Amino acid sequence: MRAAAPSTADWNRAITAAAGDLRLATHLFNGIPEPDTVSWNSLLSAYAARGRHAEALLLFRRMRRRQRGFTATTLSAALSSCARLRRRHLGRQIHALSLKTPASSSSPFVTSSLLALYSSHDLPSSLQAFSELPFKTPPCFNALLSALLAARRLPAARRLFDEMPARSVVTWTAMIGGLLREGLFDDALALFASAPAKNSVTWGLLLRGLASGNRFRDAVRVLAAEPDWTRVGAGAVAAALAACSRLNDGGRCGRAVHGRLIKIGAADNPTVQAALISFCFSAGAEDLNLNLNFFGGKSVAGCNALIRGYVGGGRVDEAFEIFDGMAERDGASFVLMIGGFLSKNMIAEAVDLFSSMADPTVEACTAIVPALIKIGRTAEAMDLYLRFDPDVVLSTAVVSALMSRGSVDLAMEIFAEITDPNAVTVNVVLSGLIKHGKIDEARDFFAAAKIKDEGTWSRMISGLARHGFFGEAFHLMKKMMRSSDGGKPEESAIAGLLAASANVSAVAAGEQIHGFAVKQGLDRRLIITNALIAMYGKCGSPDRARSAFDAAAIRDLVSWNAMINGYAINGRSAEAVEQMEKMESSGTKPDEITFLAALSACVHGGLVEQAKSYLVAMESEHGIRPRLEHYSCLVELLCRLGLVEEAMEVVSSMKCEPDAAVWSSLLGGCAGNSMADLAEGAAEKVMKMEPRGRAPYLAMARIYAGSGREGELRRPRKKTKARPGRSWIEIEGETVSFFAGSGHGGERGNEE
Incomplete structure (x- = not known):
């Protein structure tokens, strides 16, 4: 008796079962005589779930051409892929399509995907989509919370978090991450302590966030207080070990962590092994009670950590011994070793190792091609580059190397051939044009760029400010705030505008930028604090500079230098000398810029003996040659x-x-x-x-x-x-420039 042919439902179940193997799932799908909507949805969801978002959207287009009916599952998967790829225009089209099927558009899954799509650039649309939901599920609340956090609307996000009817571990993790991102480490620690459930993602996020904020002891303390490290996850333990390496305690904390890992039997985990080895190198604790080579020999990850450590310490020969003795290598092994050779300018060895790869990876090519360009072997580099079907990462690296080398025209040719440039690529090109003084070309490129992120806008603002177009930079920042794809300027752009306002003594504009930084909670960031101190000092307001200095959460050498210089250029020599003494008492070591500011103060105050003592102390006490x-x-x-x-x-x-x-x-x-x-x-x-x-x-x-x-x-x-002199003044808050003997009332706006 002949067996019955499998039904479409049977095929669909097979596709769902094979979702982890996209090649098999696609093969099964292609074998269905008449795939139905469930068939399409199964494959589409499989591609989206595996991060193959471009292929998922191609499948969605095929499905639409076949005039198949859409369900909430279809729309949710397609919108999620649009969000991941930042395909906002296509996302809006799919959103409009969903409105034609009310049952699907009101689905919590579709709404969650819409919130994810709009969260990075269009918060009002996210809020509207949420408000129109007839029934709000926890995933919808989580999606809106993510949207608010992405827009850096922390107070609103916290209110939503507090009012949510139910919170999952995803909710707690997102809120903790938002607090860490804004530098509110104490609030993040308090929220973490009150969280009823934590997973390895929560732990990893907290420990990495604390480490990035230089709160190394807090990171170690939180981990030490947890009785059950099996719940923490290897990634979080690795983050804690990275924090241990920054404590300058002779490796004591790292040894304690290592001992506990041995007790619970977690020291054999490849991720933990790699973290332990990295700790040994970065903390200078290679005498730790573990045999580095023994641990590294147990896994590819461990060996790679050994190679990375030896290369980082300049011990390339020892790194190669580890590499050469590996029974199994992955692509990262080759990339690390190639990077080691390149760090020692061993170009021939790097090229030979690359050539020895049975299946050269794009990552390895990404390591070696830019290095060849940077040493002037551009023809050889381009020959290697053209052997590959380059991805956007490789192409971006090549464009960056060409820009660094000054080969702007060739870099632009490579960029023109990239079919899917991302914001990183655009930013590399824009930075290169600005660096080489091609400000007009940068303007045109920025205006024509279809993909812009906060970095793109910020680079253009900083570039204009740095090249003297302060008025244009200031107006562009205002335009950025109004643009749908603008977002908010990065810290570097704000600092650049503050520096530019100082250079033209535009204190009113500087005050506006200061106000914006305060509203965004950025005024306590070190780069902004230093720019504020310098700006107010140069604009004749040393007391306001001192207020910014005193309010700083942390201070570095730049902070002290800016404050000393602020007093010096305003003729307050005694205070500059006093500040110099306080700086040395704080343990901050002066540099040549510090002494130049202090000597300048002595000139303004007529402090001859003090100036002589500074000049002697530079070399005798600090080893700085005048x-x-x-x-x-x-x-x-x-x-x-x-x-x-x-x-x-x-x-x-x-x-x-x-x-x-x-x-x-x-x-x-x-x-x-x-x-x-x-x-x-x-x-x-x-x-x-x-x-x-x-x-x-x-x-x-x-x-x-x-x-x-x-x-x-x-x-x-x-x-x-003589070349006519030029000066700037502010009239009714606007910067105006004058040339000596010009006979007219000055130029407003863009200072060219």
Whole structure:
């Protein structure tokens, strides 16, 4: 008796069972004589679940062309793939399609996917989709919570979290992650402690977040307080070990963690092994009570960690011994070893190892091709590149290397061939154009870019500000805030705008940017704090600079330098010197910029002995060799006080060649003291170094007139045409620039 042919339902069950093997699932689907909607949904969901979102959307288009009916499952999977790929336009089309089938559009699964789609760029649409739900399920609440957190609407997210009728571990994890992302580590720790359920994702998120915020002891303390490490997960333990390596406690915490791992039998986990080995290298604790090579030999992950550690320490030969002795290698093994060779400029060895790969990976090519470009072997690199079917990661790496090398035209050619550029690729190109001063091309590229993220906008804003187009940069930031794909400027863009406003003394604009940073909760971030200190200092408000300094959550060398310089340029020399003393008392070591600011303060305050002591201390106490700028400050100070001969002694003893500024200071000192003979030598030096300058001629004229040598005034004077000076002022909050002798009211807006 002949067996009955399998029904479509049988085929569908087989596809569902094979969902983990997409090749088999696709083969089964293609064998169905008449696939129904369930068949399509099964395969579509399988592709989406496995992260193959581009293929999932292609399948959705095929399904639509076949005029198959859509269900909530279809729309949810397609919208999720759009969200993952940031295909917003297609997502909106599918959303519109879902509205034609009310039963599907009201599904919590569809709504959750819609919220995920809109969360990164269109919060109002997310809120509207949520409000229109007749029945709100926990996944819908979670999706809206994620949308609010993605939009950095933390207060609203916390209110929603507190009001949710039911919270799963996903909910708690998302809220904890949002707090960590905003730097609210204490709040995150408190919420974590009150969470009724935690999984390995929660643990890993918390420990990595604490470590990224330099809260290393908190990370270790939280892990130590957990009685059951089996619930924590290997990834979280690895994060804790990474935190241990930053504690500078001689490896004590790491040893304790290692001992406990042995007790619970978790030390053999490959992820844990790799983390232990990484800890040993980064903490300088290779004498820890474990044999590195023994542990590494147990797994590919362990061996890779050994290779990474040895390469990071510059011990490439030992790394290769591990690599050469591996019974089994994966692609990461080759990439790490190739990177090790490249770090030592062992190009031939890197190329040979790449060539020895039986099946060269794109990742390995991504390591070696940019390295060849950076050392000038572009033709060889492009030959390797063209052998592959490059993905967007490889192409982006090549474009970045070409931009770094200055091969802008070739980089643009490669970019034009990329069929699926992402925001990272766009940002690499934009950064390269700005770096090489091609600001007009950068403007055009930015305007034409179809994919923009916060980084794209921020790079354009920073680039305009850095190249002097402060007004345009400021207006672009405002436009970004209004744009659907703009989001909020990155910290670097805000810092760049603050720096630009300081350079043109646009304090009103700086205050607006400061206000924006406060509203976004960014004013306590270190890069913003430092920019605020510098901005207020340069704009003549040292007290406001001091307020920003005092309010800083953490301070680094840049913070101290900006504050000392702020006092110096505003003539508050005593406070600058006092700040210098406080800095040294805090344990922060000064650098050459610190001493330059302190010496500048001495010049403004006439503090000769203090300036001399700083110049001596630079080399004797801190091992910093004074540069021309440091000597120049002391020479200027001595000349201002009429100590010209002592200034000349300083010039004679300098360990670097004096420049025009030093000789000009001497010339000015001579002019004030009618020292014609010494002045002639200084003037001659300035004239040779700056032949177009008129200052030395005018200074000598004053000296000759003051010393009764009027006859010398008949010497031929070199006629020069000086470049007109330029200045900026603020009028009614707008920056206006003026050129000396221009005869008109100045230029508003873009400073070109």
